[in-house]
Amino acid sequence: MDEEIQIDNSNYEEYEKFGEVLANSLKSAEYDGIIKRYCESNTNPVFEDVLEVLTDNKDNNTVYLKSSEKFNDRYELVYDIGDNQQLVITPSSIIVDTLTVSDDGLSRATTKSKTGTSSKTYYSVIGNKIFSLTVECKFYYNGSKAWYKSGFDYYYTKGAITLWQVSNWKGWKEKSGTSYKAYCSGNFHWGVEYDGNGLVIQDIYCKNTVTCSKSGTITKSATYK
Template sequence: MQDSKQETKIIIEPNFELEQGLVDALNSNLYNASKDDIISNYINNNKEKIKAQKDVNIATLKGDELRSYTLKDGSDIIFSGDWTFYVSEIKEEQINPLTRAGISYTPIITHSYSAYSWVGPRLFSIYTKGYFEYDGTTVEAHHMDSWYTRGTLSVWQVSNWEEGKYDHSSGTYSEFYGRGNFYFGFEIDGGNLILQDEYINLYVKCDEGGDYEKEMTKY
């Protein structure tokens, strides 16, 4: 029996011209518009090209076909072989913690991950927020909050949601995170429902020297 999830997921051939056009539009943001507005306008202006995308069998999609571009503002846009693409970014806020000898702090870090479709507005976003304290030998994460927001979706369910922090036993690695199963669906071609089921782990990790980076895994 064929996997029902496989039957509902439509894969499209990469259109590098469309992808590069969206990257260029996001990079040339002359009027400081939001990413949501830029993406929505770009999709509306390229409906015919998007409609011309050719459906191919799901078996042709491989993990190494994910394509990531770093934008001028430091965020990343990630294209896959289906009808969705993603924007991952970090925002920082300076903090003024109590002074402790030998202890340093990172800014407050908010890592966001937003899913979009080629046929409409933003689908959903996930966020995780916190900071780290470190002394060159050890590091400790301080998780402040993690959450998610729904965009324009026909089907939406979140399960197994978890948020918090993890300090490695060695003391030289720490992270804060938000993660869960996201089951969602949206319509294309005037009524065809596309369903996707993904486990997404969004986190920020840091070492004992205060070097941190955003990470995301999904499957």
């Protein structure tokens, strides 16, 4: 797909404006309804180009959306919409990325504890909520290293879509130098109705990571391709 779509400067400016206005709309309200309504009533020329290419490649009333990680990274837009919360726009998806941190206080002597939760919710280019995935973990840290305390959990939830399949879903945790990390990952495959007469099929690999440093700094990272 990325070799077929040419994003010119005027379309890119509209693409950026689409993201900026949507980000401002999300700073004080419920996300799912706002994103759906915004996509229904506002034009994003890049999303339209994506869907036009897909429509030209229909197979039995089904279109397949698959863009490379390089293509998505090149045109990724990121907006801050709250404390530790971001809106991410790519040519093939809309993502709300949230990091939640709680300070569990002093556990013993110089050892402290924090909980980190990394959640990402994915929406299609037509505004449907597709799925969310979350990994959470409680960490110990003491200035020299971080390590596992308890509460490791990982899960996903499905949006209201027509087709659904998840494979290779897993979670794990491990030491990483003086830091400690918790992960979840899986391959998500789904289909959503477009224009009332067909399905847009997408397949994406997602991985969430939440990390505690030796000093107790909690960070998040993600892979989606």
